Amino acid sequence: MTTEESTTASTSTIDQATADLLVVGSAIPPEQFEAVLTNLAEAFPVENVMVTGQDHPAANLPAHLRIISAPQSNNAWMLRPADFVNAYEIGREHQVRAILMLGSGAESLKPQAIRDLADAALSRSIDLAIPHYTLPANAGLINSAILYPLTRALFAARTRLPLTIDLGVSIRMAERLATVGKRFAAANQVDALLWPVNEATVAGFAVDEVEVGTRDVPQPSDVDINTILALVTGSLFADIEAKAAFWQRPRRLSPARIHLAGPARADGTADVPRMVEAFRLANSNLQEIWSLVLPPNSLLALKRISVHDAKVFRMPENLWARIIFDFVTAYRLRTINRGHLLGALIPLYLAWVAGHLNVTASGTSSERHIEAVAAAFEADKPYLVARWRWPDRFNS
Amino acid sequence: MQSLMTTTSLTSRFALAAPAYIDDGSIWHHISDALHQSLYRVLTLLIAVLPGIVAFFVALAIFTLCGMLISWLLRRCLSWIKFDLRLARLSGEGWGPTSPPTEIVARASFWTCVLFGLIIGVSAFDASYATGAALPISLLPYVTHAVGAVFLLIAGILIARFLARSVLISAVNAQLQYARFLSLGVKWLVLVLTAAMVLDHLQVGGKIVELAFGILFGGIVLTLALAVGLGSRDLVSRSLESHVERTGERGPIPHTTSPSSEQIRHF
Numbered sequence: 001m002t003t004e005e006s007t008t009a010s011t012s013t014i015d016q017a018t019a020d021l022l023v024v025g026s027a028i029p030p031e032q033f034e035a036v037l038t039n040l041a042e043a044f045p046v047e048n049v050m051v052t053g054q055d056h057p058a059a060n061l062p063a064h065l066r067i068i069s070a071p072q073s074n075n076a077w078m079l080r081p082a083d084f085v086n087a088y089e090i091g092r093e094h095q096v097r098a099i100l101m102l103g104s105g106a107e108s109l110k111p112q113a114i115r116d117l118a119d120a121a122l123s124r125s126i127d128l129a130i131p132h133y134t135l136p137a138n139a140g141l142i143n144s145a146i147l148y149p150l151t152r153a154l155f156a157a158r159t160r161l162p163l164t165i166d167l168g169v170s171i172r173m174a175e176r177l178a179t180v181g182k183r184f185a186a187a188n189q190v191d192a193l194l195w196p197v198n199e200a201t202v203a204g205f206a207v208d209e210v211e212v213g214t215r216d217v218p219q220p221s222d223v224d225i226n227t228i229l230a231l232v233t234g235s236l237f238a239d240i241e242a243k244a245a246f247w248q249r250p251r252r253l254s255p256a257r258i259h260l261a262g263p264a265r266a267d268g269t270a271d272v273p274r275m276v277e278a279f280r281l282a283n284s285n286l287q288e289i290w291s292l293v294l295p296p297n298s299l300l301a302l303k304r305i306s307v308h309d310a311k312v313f314r315m316p317e318n319l320w321a322r323i324i325f326d327f328v329t330a331y332r333l334r335t336i337n338r339g340h341l342l343g344a345l346i347p348l349y350l351a352w353v354a355g356h357l358n359v360t361a362s363g364t365s366s367e368r369h370i371e372a373v374a375a376a377f378e379a380d381k382p383y384l385v386a387r388w389r390w391p392d393r394f395n396s
Numbered sequence: 397m398q399s400l401m402t403t404t405s406l407t408s409r410f411a412l413a414a415p416a417y418i419d420d421g422s423i424w425h426h427i428s429d430a431l432h433q434s435l436y437r438v439l440t441l442l443i444a445v446l447p448g449i450v451a452f453f454v455a456l457a458i459f460t461l462c463g464m465l466i467s468w469l470l471r472r473c474l475s476w477i478k479f480d481l482r483l484a485r486l487s488g489e490g491w492g493p494t495s496p497p498t499e500i501v502a503r504a505s506f507w508t509c510v511l512f513g514l515i516i517g518v519s520a521f522d523a524s525y526a527t528g529a530a531l532p533i534s535l536l537p538y539v540t541h542a543v544g545a546v547f548l549l550i551a552g553i554l555i556a557r558f559l560a561r562s563v564l565i566s567a568v569n570a571q572l573q574y575a576r577f578l579s580l581g582v583k584w585l586v587l588v589l590t591a592a593m594v595l596d597h598l599q600v601g602g603k604i605v606e607l608a609f610g611i612l613f614g615g616i617v618l619t620l621a622l623a624v625g626l627g628s629r630d631l632v633s634r635s636l637e638s639h640v641e642r643t644g645e646r647g648p649i650p651h652t653t654s655p656s657s658e659q660i661r662h663f
Contacts, residue, residue, distance in 0.1 A: 077663075139661040219663060226569055228663050271660060282568045285575050289561060337558065343565035353660070 022096040024087040025053040026070045027103045035107035043111035076104045077218040081181035088178035098122045099174045103165025105216040113212035121168035127205035129168030130159045131212040144370045145352050153377035155201040156251035162197045193235040202246045230342040237331040269361045275354035276310040282347030289344045293330040315355035317376035325384040452517035459513025467506040474498040545594045552590025556583045581620040
């Protein structure tokens with residue numbers, strides 16, 4: 001009884017203590033937690049660090065690493081709004097200076113990578129430190145095709161992976177994310193995606209990208225492309241709609257960073273014929289729907305590329321940029337049902353993927369092609385602004 | 397037989413005895429009388445219904461004007477208290493509809509007033525009809541049914557279009573070659589169902605409509621079943637094979653788990 005009481009008292013003392021850094025590991029599965037703790041102990045040999053997560057025998061932990069219990073997140077592939085809310089509440093309670101949020105699969109992050117991510121928020125006055133993973137070749141294609149170019153063109157942020165599961169945030173950035181998270185929770189959208197880069201840019205906070213090397217990026221439980229694309233792009237389109245007043249003003253792009261390593265080359269052209277075939281089928285069947293969204297020029301360009309052989313198939317960068325901008329506008333105007341709209345985007349996205357695979361197979365670096373796509377989005381931003389402001393002008 | 401012959405001869409004898417000319421004045425008198433009575437009935441009907449019609453239009457006009465006034469007032473008041481801004485703060489930045497909330501409230505108030513005007517106008521018309529219920533007016537109940545039928549038709553067309561698009565997009569993304577055919581089939585299924593419901597609501601056709609609907613609906617379903625069944629044999633067999641072999645999904649659109657696309661990860 002006495003032992004229990006003393007344990008409770010000691011835990012309460014620890015809970016009320018302060019620390020420099022709070023590591024939120026509530027999204028890490030229990031089986032990975034031990035490895036993450038080992039990496040954290042190595043990454044922070046002397047600093048006072050608090051870690052939220054499962055209960056852990058204190059004997060195996062160094063004294064400066066303390067664990068506090070927190071609600072466990074059950075979403076394995078992406079941080080939920082509730083995770084941001086909890087992170088801020090705990091961080092504020094313990095008066096931490098920065099918060100490091102780690103997601104599922106964080107045991108594959110090297111201690112130095114964890115340290116760099118935390119240092120950006122702790123020592124370099126960065127409000128949002130976004131990791132740049134070295135992904136395998138032909139991975140993260142939705143990010144390369146849509147998320148990165150759109151974020152870069154509209155929010156002038158060069159973060160290569162705008163939607164990541166690990167983040168280093170200052171306490172004021174955590175507060176902002178918690179406010180957004182609470183709004184989603186109030187609207188009962190518990191699985192909604194948050195866009196930290198967009199939030200930080202709108203708030204005028206400092207954003208930086210940290211090279212963290214390789215990492216096992218968790219995948220959604222449903223690997224169906226129809227579901228993933230609709231979920232991720234729909235969420236980004238909604239965020240763009242909500243922040244229209246911000247991104248319509250011209251902004252200067254942050255300076256380019258030189259990434260140390262690009263992904264290794266891999267041949268994924270085996271799937272190209274099937275993707276091109278899917279695009280051709282859509283081109284002959286979805287004209288009625290596409291014509292509600294895309295202007296005649298884009299439809300004509302799509303018709304032209306649909307007759308190309310699969311081996312030389314390519315989606316021109318400027319055409320892809322216009323297609324995405326037209327879909328963003330149609331999403332805002334509700335030209336057609338939003339589910340239908342995002343469904344009609346899938347064959348076009350597959351056409352882009354087919355073109356990208358062909359380009360990389362021909363010897364061009366994957367990153368170079370993605371940068372060219374992002375540059376096309378930037379160059380065509382005035383088109384989106386014009387369509388957004390005067391949509392009727394483009395209907396004829 | 398004999399009695400029949402006797403009757404015939406008597407009739408012919410009477411016919412010979414009758415005057416050879418027809419009284420023209422009497423016929424014209426009857427025709428004129430019938431016409432006068434008909435005109436009187438129609439005029440009486442119109443006189444009985446006319447106040448109702450006038451009341452209908454007056455009620456509609458008054459309530460439309462009221463709606464315009466209320467809508468204008470609401471628009472001004474809500475703009476003055478910055479309703480849009482306050483609502484955006486309360487509900488977050490993700491206001492769903494395209495129009496601003498003030499505009500929606502103003503429009504809703506206007507159309508509510510118009511609807512009230514319609515209801516009051518129709519009841520006034522109904523009241524005037526009731527006073528002359530002895531007159532053979534069967535138009536009003538039919539008009540009510542017609543309005544209902546129009547709503548049914550509009551709803552049916554909207555649902556048909558929505559379902560046709562859903563099926564088309566899903567079928568194209570599943571890379572089914574007969575996607576358009578499937579979509580058309582679904583569209584016509586819903587349209588036929590709507591047409592049958594509309595005719596039934598209008599009480600037109602009776603049993604014939606039910607019979608024709610059954611035949612048409614069954615025909616379309618059978619055609620679709622045959623087309624899909626025959627057309628997707630390969631798809632079904634592939635699906636069954638992959639299920640049995642547990643080798644993951646082999647859908648037509650490459651997924652991350654597809655054996656041939658191990659290198660591609662969309663997310």
